[in-house]
Amino acid sequence: MTGHRFSLSGAKLFALPSGALWWADEGLLAVSDLHLGRSSRIARLGGTLLPPYEVDETLAKLDAEIARTAPRVVLCLGDSFDDLAAADLEADHRLWLTRLMAGRRWLWIEGNHDPGPVDLPGEHLREMTLGSLTFRHIAEPGAGGEVSGHYHPKIRVAGPARPCFLIDTARVILPAFGAYTGGMEATRPPLSNLMAPGAIAWLTGPTPCALPLKGRR
Template identity: 65%
Template sequence: MKTGYEFGLAGARLVARAAGTLWWAEAELLVVSDLHLGKSERIARRGGTLLPPYETADTLARLDAEIAALAPATVLCLGDSFDDLLAADLPEAEALWLARLMAGRRWIWIAGNHDPGPVGLGGAHLAEWREGPLTFRHIALPGAEPGEVSGHYHPKARITAQGQALSRPCFLIDGLRAILPAFGTYTGGLATTDPALDGLMDPGAVAVLTGSRAICLPMPRAARA
């Protein structure tokens, strides 16, 4: 089973993992984007649809599994780690779980548009971060230098397999940048055919679908007239 897709970006060798995380072995760095912890609580607080409040535990469990598998020295969260700032006030059991994951390693929170920064938690809180040839930020910048890694868009690829239409969260990768899928359990997605993504990615971009295994295919795009 292919648990990841290896690729190069600005000279760094990276792996887009089937779980939806990015692994840079040389730097012992695990990158995850758009956890949106506390989303069900935020929706209920604002009078929206009541969703089963299990998504934070599920997201933390999957992150826990990735940390256990890779033993990173640094974990970098690429923004929108919480669904809003109030959602960062996690229930005690989940707050302790997160604290255990953070213990003994460097933890970096990149500010997102939903959460300017969960400053009540430990770790470093930054607008963006540069390590070697790579720059990590929440939202991709048009015209950025090669080596940009971002999230925000929650990309999803729509494909047809065995006569059935499927939509899977995916990485988008070209020679300039990589955009990560949302890692949170209750997160929607933006189709790769959307002009916002189509315009960001080079013609040769690929999509790496997440799930039980990593599947790389040309980035699905809207049909041209």
């Protein structure tokens, strides 16, 4: 399996090129910031129209990762939907998502875009602690053993900025898993303030690589 192996609070984790996080010992696949329904929400608000395929792209990527890892647990780290109205999925998307949920535990962690339960199967939680790790949407300063999302970290090497994991000895911040999600430069506050000295950025995509955060601008 291609990816970046690292340990966090004793847990052996695997950052995957797709932007998902795999915890083999728990059979847990974590993804963050799917932002399903983003194009429809922007259209409802009268904004710039986006291609209406982001739900298909995101679910197809999630489907492929679930097929690859066969997780017992899928944990969605918040902002799974672009707002609560976007959780009212079209019938084919709801069926697709329900099929992915079948036979496994599915956890919805609330985010700032979807701060309440949605009308879908699964467990709806503010945050989740499993073993030595705590899963929440937004990183908390001073936390340890923390897995979070929210910021959609990206970093520029050459050409367009690329989504990345941010990893140090206390936390990992996941990139956005969803299509059309944008991102925040990883070397700028608040991300640079959250990450400890020695933190790395692990860039996702077809040519993943690790870079030190220190000294990058």
